[in-house]
Amino acid sequence: MKLKMLSALTGFLLFNLSFPISAATIYLEPSKNNVLVNELFTLDLKASGLKTAASPSLSIYDLDLAFDPTLLDFKNITFGDQLDLFGLGSFQSTRTPSFGLINIFELSFDLAEDLDNLQLGEFNIAQFTFTAIGTGSSDLLLSVNALGDSSGQPISADIVNSSINISPSAVPLPGTLSLMISGLIGIFLLRFKNNLLN
């Protein structure tokens, strides 16, 4: 099976938003690039290129993550903390508008000054958890509905997508093995019985 390396992935996609104010990078980083069927794995959604303790900061993101729903089963999402610097809560939303598409949205209620002064320049936006359910390769593609700085102005961003490879499991199923053994034992016993009778 052909492997794909994250670093060789998809390249950059430039989003030209109206009046972009700064460039950032939004990228996906799976915990593993290769998983086996039925294996649980996580996918980090990260931001970089922002300035630590300086503007611009990220106050709102509205992203769609597309994946192959025949290969991956979305389990849950954990939001990061950089849009809720004080743990007072942010507006978070996760939707699956269609099969194989997850929309995640987070809106910070923090003050612009706080975001600009306290937010890290690189951080985890969110972490998805998937289970591999089929073999093959699934692209993990991001699209941006909105990225905004602390004042709600759009931020331009380079998007780095990812993918995941799923292999079949190497271990036979125990039930089949025992069945086979029982069958073999049965055959053996049958032959033994026949030998005795003969």
Add this chain to the structure above:
Amino acid sequence: MIRIIIFCGSLLLSGFIYAKSFNLYLYIPSGSTASTSFFERNIFYTRCDVQIGEDEETRFPANSFINVTSSEFKKIYCEFPGRDTTYEFKYGRDVINPDFWAGTNIKNSEFGLLFDGTGNPFRFDSPHVYSESSPYYGWWDTPVSGSFGFSTHSYWGPYINDAWQIPAAILLKPAKIRGTERSRGYITSASYIPEGAEAALLNGRFYFYEQNYRDDNSKIIKPLRLSGYYSFDEKLSPVKVRVTQAVFQEGDDPIRLVHMRTTAVIVDKTENLSNKQATVKILDITTGTENPPIIFQTTEVNAKPGENPLQKIFYCNESNKFCNLNKDKKYEILIGFGDGFSEISKTVTVKETNMLELFFVPIITPDRIQESILRDKPFIELYVANANRFIQQVYPLSDKGLTLVSKYSDVRHPESVKDPIKGSETYCDYKSWFFDRSADVFICDISKVDRLKNKTKSVFQRGIGLVNPFYFENLGLGNVTGIRNKNYKSALVEFIPSETTGTAGLTVVTAHELGHTFGLPGVKNNINFNEEYNQDPDTKEVISSRADLVKANGFNVYSGAFKTDKINFMSDASYPSSSYWVSNTTWVKLQENLSLEKDDPKLIYVTFMLTKTDKVYPMHWHTMDGFDSEHDKGVYEIVTIDAGGNDIESYKFDPEFVWEVEGADNIITDKTVISKNILLSDDVRLIEIRKKNVGSIFSVNPEVKILEDYSVEIIEQCNINTYQKSIIESGIHSIVANIINKSFNKKDLIKLREIGTIYASLNSKDCDLSSSYFRTPQEISLSVFEQLDRLNKIFEADYSAHVGDFDKDGDVDQNDLNILMTSRNKPVNEENNSMDLDGDGMITGLDARKLTQICTRARCAFN
């Protein structure tokens, strides 16, 4: 042929129209300028080609409408005969020509749906002045009032060089009137908005708020007042900028004498932005963008300590040039926070509509003018300057001459009450007035003043001035007139000196009029002191049998005079070559008299405003202790009414000083001063003027409602006399009056907390008149000022805090955020239009973030 291509429809800027559904109507009139019909007279040969969708350009015939929608509209080309330049503007965000309306051929243009290319959506302007001579006659009136927004939906070019520059009108969101889609009707000459038509286009934000308007001949019956509220003012614009030319009692005017009419820019911020620095620019764009706009001021709207953090008032001065804000000019207001101005921009055209002339007429009373003030030359000069401004407003003069003032320019010196001889009268008619624009003063040429007798019909006795020997002795004689009338408080009128008048007789004239002020009658010409004037057998001083010693507070102006002295200064001033007698003692006495605090001539003082629309706005009442009850007859009466609606006191008065204008439904008066024997007590909640057999003709609430705490900053050096703390703390309203007469010499803040009536009276002694003296940071909501503000505003770009209150519950919180989120990632439509806070045509998370910044409470918390 010059080609001008009118773009229509692009709204790139925030692009917020981009994704909005809208209809654009371009009316393409044509006709001959020789025609007398309205449209034919005013509109010209025009041809427009419109590209709709991907179709080829379609030529629309003249006098037709093009109806396109945002989704299909591409561009409009219009050509105008005689032009050789072509402009092209495409709808959308791809092609922007920021200079498109700055072109040589369409400069100064005023038509709608223009994209300014700077990140702001529309430039909407009102038509030019509505008048008989303007092309908008027969059109509709678009007064500037209320929230500015877009005050009209029709846009016509200016008439420049005998030609109309933009022969096109563009409509956005034509009105839907009474359920009938009259999308084109009201712009045509043959159609009109039916009576009773109401607001149209809720989401298009064009509202009719008055009704009806023209007959079948397209003649205006009643001006259509149209106010547009496109989504512009629902954007994230929590700043209000008002520019007014109201009458202010501010800083440099230490005594509430003449309220100066000046221009001020008032910037209000919403509370959640109180800590934000707002920046305001006012650009004069009258000259078009070919020339750099004139930036009147870049102002950081940060309140100083003690000031209202939410409001800043900038009075015009030499540095900010706000004084140059003029009517009938076009400005762009830019408001921004931090470094940028892209957030808000509006273009407004200053109009004269509903401008008011509004005055306070000063009253000289002992507690108001003190002897120290009389000797305060700077103050006198200031006062005179104010008085002249006042006169200017009372007698407005147009640039074209005196035609407007003839009926206002009547100043008289009426007969004296109880004066057996009938006092002399100074009559300065309009022929005697001239306005010296270079000096910005209004002058009555005293050499042309008639001196008449027994002329008491005028209702224009209004000026009350101030004399000061120091001033006159050094600056020459002014036209000093004593007003003494049965219904007037005796007082003095002072107008600026005339070049034709020398200084001779100055003192005498002043004394003469002061004499009237204190009850002395005039005497026959050239009368020496004779037997008519008794002499004190011991001192030989003259004792006037006619002097009203009661009114004059016992002051005998003849004290010290001997009949062998020169001409009685109360005699007619027809003999300037003669020597009049005024003793030093007289001066002292006069001044002392002015400073007395008792037994001032009593009056209730009513000021009215005369509007150009023939409406009466009763606005303010002054009262003085005491009264003169000699006239209890008349068809009018003043009635004070208590909180229960019961009459407290009633005083009938002679209608002589109230006048009516022919054809007007209501009484119209400029101002009336009425002696009245009532005190405006705290019980009075309403004052009515009633007319016999008619009933109440207008009423006024004498209260000054202080809706919020506010501070009055007393400038340190002004030596304001102290006041009783207990009074202040108890919320007594009349603190200002109580300020005087007590020693107080430090800066302090006075809190007003209750509703009450303010009697303003200040002593300017030692006050630096060049500095602010008495500030009312306008948190106070005075009924009078409210009216002033409302009625005198030039224009207002009103960005109120309604932004984001989608559920209209009065705040912006997570409920509103939730509402917005339901439209997330959807294009703007008529329903969610107001949620597009960044104007990009989509409701996005960016709008949500902007919403969080204008939430009423922290973190958009619920109430």
